[in-house]
Amino acid sequence: MGRALRADAERSVRVILEAAERVLAADPGATLEQIAEAAGVARTTVHRRFANRQALLEALTESAERQLAEAIEEARPDTAPPLVALHRVTANVLRVKGAWSFALGHPAAQACTTGTVWAGVNARCLELFGRAQREGLFHPDADLEWTRQVYYALIGEALHDARGRDPESLAALVADTLLHGVGQRPGAV
Amino acid sequence: MGRALRADAERSVRVILEAAERVLAADPGATLEQIAEAAGVARTTVHRRFANRQALLEALTESAERQLAEAIEEARPDTAPPLVALHRVTANVLRVKGAWSFALGHPAAQACTTGTVWAGVNARCLELFGRAQREGLFHPDADLEWTRQVYYALIGEALHDARGRDPESLAALVADTLLHGVGQRPGAV
DNA sequence: ACTATCTGCATCATCGATGTTGCAGTTAAT
DNA sequence: ATTAACTGCAACATCGATGATGCAGATAGT
Structure with missing residues (x-):
């Protein structure tokens, strides 16, 4: 496992997961882009925190x-x-x-x-x-x-x-x- | 509306719809390719009978x-x-x-x-x-x-x-x- | 204050799904 | 039997989503 996340990174993880829940509830096929937008975060940040879509889903x-x-x-x-x-x-x-x-x-x-x-x-x-x-x-x-x-x-x-x-x-x-x-x-x- | 379908075309429509049901039940995100295969039909035939994925879904x-x-x-x-x-x-x-x-x-x-x-x-x-x-x-x-x-x-x-x-x-x-x-x-x- | 980490942005590569077209061979309908 | 419709196959164009990278600026932790 990697080392502990910095506080802001941890916060990113949280807001992304919350946004993912909201967006995916409305449309299960929603894009990572849409999730990132709802989270108020750049799409690349989503990719940095979660290796791929699957990983995001699992974390969620x-x-x-x-x-x-x-x-x-x-x-x-x-x-x-x-x-x-x-x-x-x-x-x-x-x-x-x-x-x-x-x-x-x-x-x-x-x-x-x-x-x-x-x-x-x-x-x-x-x-x-x-x-x-x-x-x-x-x-x-x-x-x-x-x-x-x-x-x-x-x-x-x-x-x-x-x-x-x-x-x-x-x-x-x-x-x-x-x-x-x-x-x-x-x-x- | 188009003219009436020929008997074999009508049969294609039926087997495609049945296959779509089976395949999509197992995986809602399944490909038209997979549906065509399950129907024993070429993918192009699916496109000929249904303008697009949406249309297929609606017909189903x-x-x-x-x-x-x-x-x-x-x-x-x-x-x-x-x-x-x-x-x-x-x-x-x-x-x-x-x-x-x-x-x-x-x-x-x-x-x-x-x-x-x-x-x-x-x-x-x-x-x-x-x-x-x-x-x-x-x-x-x-x-x-x-x-x-x-x-x-x-x-x-x-x-x-x-x-x-x-x-x-x-x-x-x-x-x-x-x-x-x-x-x-x-x-x- | 210093440093490592994190973020946004821009860019690029890739990949799979979708949809189109043309053609040759087959099948239904009259 | 003739014709129009249908199918499979192969090839092609397109498009959106994914994911990777580099860099400059911001931020947390010490």
Whole structure:
């Protein structure tokens, strides 16, 4: 590895990654030129900080994944009661995924670090869901893998219509939909 | 408009569109060359049938959207009882979306025909959902727009893990999840 | 203050994808 | 059978994105 970056270089890396997220979210095929412009930086600087497009993508993904993992841990998914943990994790994930929707929403990105982070996230998720099932929050027959897929998809949709709503209420919507769906509930009048 | 195509030319158009779907599903940035190869056709033929990449994309989308709309109408969503209609529509859509996942899964595609078809599909969906709500299948407070988003997302996920399962059982899974979620149900022992 | 590092700018080389054209051989339609 | 349409092939032009380099000026770290 190279020696530590100077402070301004480190700052360049940051603004480039942030710009890349914004620009690529709008157009996945966007040019490095466009990214550089959005970052307020010369195109050559992008090339200096990242060997090639691929390297930039990987750095972007890694950065976003680290933040996602942190956001999940912050919610203490393994100590809080399942329902509380579900709400907290969801709210935190919504925050991070909203800010890094391109970097996290792209399957191609998972190949870079061989998906180590994703494996961890998935494991944490299934861990929580397993506990939720044992403690009677989830239906005993629920397929946890399907549940996980549905959960991720609901988060994606919640982001998609996050028109001004705060993460907390969106998280509540996601959790409620995941648990009860949209059907008429048996106990209702 | 040009005059009608000869039979072999029409066949070329078909195999190219089918190949485009396959290839682009695997790699959205795939080359016209790769598409031509997959279609068993020279690259120049692709250019002869479609003025440019954009035109090919639009034709692909239009073709897929037409099939989707047909599949929905076939299920008679406005005459069958809501629950039956929901199952039938879902199964049909799963079939078509499975075969044309790229063409239908791409938001960029909606801009081509100004989204006329999608508007129709969405309208049909909301129509069915409105009826489902009035007849007590859906919760009276359910936000139908959110419900529609969730429904589409569930279909997407069902396709994603369609490992050998038939459309009917997948449709049942989607409908059940949409209606009841994965939570423990109040009436259960 | 001194030095190594970083940046912007201008320039150049390269490469792959796109799209065009002409021609010879094949195939559909009447 | 004749004709018009279609195809494959080869060749060519173009274009935009990528990436490399050199240099002069600015900036961080000591």
